[in-house]
Amino acid sequence: MLTKNLTPTGQIYDDYTLIQEKNTDNLQPNKQDPFNPYIFKETTNLISDLLEKHLLQTDTRGLKLTDPSVLTERAKEMMVAESNYPASLDENRLLSILKLYLETGIPVQSKGYMGRQFSSPIPLSGITDFVSSIINQPSSFYEAAQLPNVVEKIIANKFFKLFGWNNNSPEMITTSGGSLANMTAILAARNNAYPDVWKEGYNKKSELLKPAIAVSETAHYSITRAAGILGIGENQIIKLETNDKYQIDITKAIITLNQAKAKGLNVFCLVASAGSTSVGAIDNLDELGAIAKKRDIWFHIDGAHGGAIILSDKLKDKLKGIDQADSIVIDAHKTLFVPGTCTLLFYKNKLKAKQAFQQQASYVFEKDEDIYTAYDSADKNFECTKRPMIMNLWVPWAVYGKSVFSRKLEYLFKLTQLAYNTINISNDFVAHHQPETNIFCFSYKPKNIIDIDTYDFQLAIRDVIKQDGRFFISKVMLENKTVLRVVFMNHNLKISDFEKLLDAIRLIGQKLLESKKHYN
Numbered sequence: 001m002l003t004k005n006l007t008p009t010g011q012i013y014d015d016y017t018l019i020q021e022k023n024t025d026n027l028q029p030n031k032q033d034p035f036n037p038y039i040f041k042e043t044t045n046l047i048s049d050l051l052e053k054h055l056l057q058t059d060t061r062g063l064k065l066t067d068p069s070v071l072t073e074r075a076k077e078m079m080v081a082e083s084n085y086p087a088s089l090d091e092n093r094l095l096s097i098l099k100l101y102l103e104t105g106i107p108v109q110s111k112g113y114m115g116r117q118f119s120s121p122i123p124l125s126g127i128t129d130f131v132s133s134i135i136n137q138p139s140s141f142y143e144a145a146q147l148p149n150v151v152e153k154i155i156a157n158k159f160f161k162l163f164g165w166n167n168n169s170p171e172m173i174t175t176s177g178g179s180l181a182n183m184t185a186i187l188a189a190r191n192n193a194y195p196d197v198w199k200e201g202y203n204k205k206s207e208l209l210k211p212a213i214a215v216s217e218t219a220h221y222s223i224t225r226a227a228g229i230l231g232i233g234e235n236q237i238i239k240l241e242t243n244d245k246y247q248i249d250i251t252k253a254i255i256t257l258n259q260a261k262a263k264g265l266n267v268f269c270l271v272a273s274a275g276s277t278s279v280g281a282i283d284n285l286d287e288l289g290a291i292a293k294k295r296d297i298w299f300h301i302d303g304a305h306g307g308a309i310i311l312s313d314k315l316k317d318k319l320k321g322i323d324q325a326d327s328i329v330i331d332a333h334k335t336l337f338v339p340g341t342c343t344l345l346f347y348k349n350k351l352k353a354k355q356a357f358q359q360q361a362s363y364v365f366e367k368d369e370d371i372y373t374a375y376d377s378a379d380k381n382f383e384c385t386k387r388p389m390i391m392n393l394w395v396p397w398a399v400y401g402k403s404v405f406s407r408k409l410e411y412l413f414k415l416t417q418l419a420y421n422t423i424n425i426s427n428d429f430v431a432h433h434q435p436e437t438n439i440f441c442f443s444y445k446p447k448n449i450i451d452i453d454t455y456d457f458q459l460a461i462r463d464v465i466k467q468d469g470r471f472f473i474s475k476v477m478l479e480n481k482t483v484l485r486v487v488f489m490n491h492n493l494k495i496s497d498f499e500k501l502l503d504a505i506r507l508i509g510q511k512l513l514e515s516k517k518h519y520n
């Protein structure tokens with residue numbers, strides 16, 4: 001017997017709805033149905049007010065770190081008591097949950113935020129992401145996400161032109177992050193050099209020449225990680241030494257590559273950085289491309305951070321030689337100011353893109369492409385269900401034009417040069433490099449500095465800055481020493497904001513030195 005449960009909150013899940021025709025044309029606001037569209041409207045109004053206030057909070061603030069156990073308790077307290085049916089929407093509960101979410105995040109819109117490679121996104125880009133979440137169109141297949149797959153080609157063609165790839169066969173896919181994109185490109189390169197390995201593993205003749213990857217000693221850890229995952233092995237990562245600008249030293253690179261060959265290693269992939277994570281150094285792409293070509297090595301450019309400057313006429317010369325790449329990675333969620341994640345992976349040769357994953361799966365892959373399935377990307381990207389992430393890039397591009405990205409990048413790069421000049425004319429700070437991008441590393445070196453091996457002064461400064469909660473900066477190891485690192489991602493920053501940071505460092509640094517005196 002079908003019974004109507006008497007719990008009012010459970011109406012929509014009652015057995016009787018199985019047989020009773022529901023009139024969905026006549027939906028009423030019903031707080032007891034979590035799927036009711038009216039709930040959507042009410043809650044989004046609430047949320048947009050909250051987010052607007054959040055975005056307007058641009059005062060100088062860093063990150064307020066909360067003890068995770070305290071935060072766990074607070075989060076638990078906010079959860080409704082479990083019952084057999086969904087609770088009706090309690091706006092106050094929702095608001096306090098969202099406020100906690102905003103409060104505990106890195107304030108990327110603040111002028112105190114100078115620490116990481118992600119930014120406050122272009123609001124329209126975030127809004128597009130929200131739309132994508134509501135309509136939910138996984139984009140590995142054309143039929144599930146038609147517009148995303150079409151605009152992916154539009155965006156791809158713009159970049160192909162800018163790279164100077166004038167042949168007719170390049171390819172672009174989107175993936176969830178630069179790490180996955182780097183791995184996918186290296187996988188394609190591996191399969192290019194070792195066509196049997198996908199099926200046979202490393203058991204065949206191919207074993208005779210050990211696969212290896214050459215990469216800058218400062219390269220992002222995702223490259224080494226890919227070597228581990230792909231069975232190449234971390235030990236087969238050939239580290240190329242860098243020069244005083246933290247770029248791969250070309251003369252030494254040739255020697256190192258020759259030595260690797262003499263040892264029986266087959267370097268099948270050379271990875272250059274276009275914007276290294278630590279200092280933003282851009283390798284000499286032109287010369288490295290020529291070396292790769294001469295040795296018949298796959299040339300991969302990790303432009304996760306800096307590849308985006310190809311969009312700026314003023315900055316793109318820094319990427320001279322990019323046309324020689326076999327594959328290129330650009331993180332739009334870094335230097336194109338869209339929410340994480342949205343990564344573009346480019347291949348000069350379409351066929352090589354297909355080489356990365358050589359699988360058959362009749363439920364998804366079509367053997368004979370038609371005009372629709374030619375747009376599918378599932379055979380070329382690792383993900384099956386995938387966010388239609390390209391929309392977050394395409395919509396602002398379509399609405400504002402590409403200068404929304406290039407103007408901001410140009411501003412940020414100029415600001416970084418100014419910061420470098422400011423450090424250079426000071427007598428108590430030193431610059432560790434001339435910035436190539438919007439990443440800059442420096443140290444506080446006042447006259448009364450205490451230089452003892454056991455005391456990491458720069459790290460101590462960074463830690464106090466973090467606790468102090470006004471600024472958010474990062475640190476990095478350069479030549480085995482900790483240095484301070486800023487990444488300018490907010491175009492509302494002025495050089496005076498950087499000067500305020502320096503003043504804060506001076507105060508903190510002097511206090512630290514004072515307290516050190518008492519210990520010595």
Ligand SMILES: *Cc1c(COP(=O)(O)O)cnc(C)c1O
Nearest residue numbers: 177178179220275276277304305
């Ligand atoms: C950030 C970064 C990566 C990793 O990209 P994710 O999107 O964080 O996975 C790879 N390489 C470089 C140079 C980076 O700066």
